[in-house]
Amino acid sequence: MPVNFPLPRKDELAPEEQQASNGRLIKRITFFGDSAIPEDDPIYKSVWEAARILAERGFAIVNGGGPGIMKAATDGAESVNGDTVAVYWQPKLASFFEGKNLANVTDESETFSNYLIRTLGLIEHGDAYVVCKGGTGTVSEFGMVWALAKLYYGCHKPVILYGEFWDGLIEAFQRDMYIDDIERGVLYQATTPEEIVNIIDKHELQIQHCGKRRFSGDEAGFVLGAEVKLTQETHDAIASSYHGEYAGRLVAQEQMEEFMSLVHPPAKVLDVGTGPGHDARFLSEKYSVTGIEISQKFAEIAKFETPRWKSSTPM
Structure with missing residues (x-):
């Protein structure tokens, strides 16, 4: 299990800090996961339900626009008329890629031919990340958001590992790699849609001080803080x-x-x-x-x- 730093309890916070508002820092949730998971798989159904619950709470759902986990996230959010965003990758040379899923229809979309820029788009669009079971693409996305959470710790975007299978993987990282306390501390784990919602709420409370900070420039998409319009x-x-x-x-x-x-x-x-x-x-x-x-x-x-x-x- 990932080791999380202690979070403040709601009853320990001032009333004004407990109030939910439209000015919250976490507004968009990016889902990462495998494209080959079928609709009758329990993982697919669980992601669908998680996206539905998050959309009902007013969060926009972001994904890579493909099938599998990505389509589950879109469909779950769209079932309650939630806001959805797809960041597509349309390569010209790559041989092994599932491509854009025409059935994954979102409210907004962007398309890139450069895989790294597409990944950057998924990262910048999301204020929190839900990482599900997947292949090398998901591994690369997880590694990037994990590193960014450590580098920008304090106003970082939460990384939520979804599923019990993460236990063994994180234990292996801790045993065989050089993982420090902050790197362990920025990871959350959830096994139900409700736990995802609770984690987001807790993280929001933990980084409320970031709302007073204003970020701009190339790094603004990696942190949680007040939005800065380009002057x-x-x-x-x-x-x-x-x-x-x-x-x-x-x-x-x-x-x-x-x-x-x-x-x-x-x-x-x-x-x-x-x-x-x-x-x-x-x-x-x-x-x-x-x-x-x-x-x-x-x-x-x-x-x-x-x-x-x-x-x-x-x-």
Whole structure:
């Protein structure tokens, strides 16, 4: 069994610390687990029930968008109209991968071809992690969130090992690897859906002090704390960095030059999906350019690249 550090009891906390509110730090739960577990397996049914209970409590459910454990988590949450998020991996070269499950339909989704970036997405989207039985993919995900919980201990995201089978694995780690007290202490174990809920509530109470801290930058997705909206200065810094590395790169320079030879100014150009704005900057040398870009990040980069552009971006 993982050894957890003592948690405060509810009756030892001040009344204001006991109050549940919409401002809680843990809002999204990421499920990791095997894609090959069938729907009639007890593990599948247990994950389905856990996701249902969590969704009823207002938590959004995040998973990798595949079959097995991932679909169980989605279906359980959707059964009570809960919020669901899938982070897909769509590789171009990998030979052994189950792929996107078309039956795993979520409210939100993202798709990546890079496995590591996809894993990072699952980690950043989740405020807590439920790690179920799985293969090497689950092992890699578990190792990453376990390490992050130790590295950011104090405002860390809880790692919940789901199932009795974890006993032997954790004992082996403690016996044969170099596992310190904090590494043992950041792990929880649950064998029922109700225990998952209780652990999340307890961890929330333990790290309430983190709600007063504000995090931003690349590491903000690894800790629990107050959300920080990107400021204009941050967007400018991102745009400046992008400009330094990619300035002047046209997506389709030959096509742009052909277009400019055919359409004589004065002309008005609508650039849909502006991206970083290189094409808009090139076209704005002769034309009046209006850009549409749904990504706030790229909209700010485009404005940096092409100050003259007229943005109709919904911000």
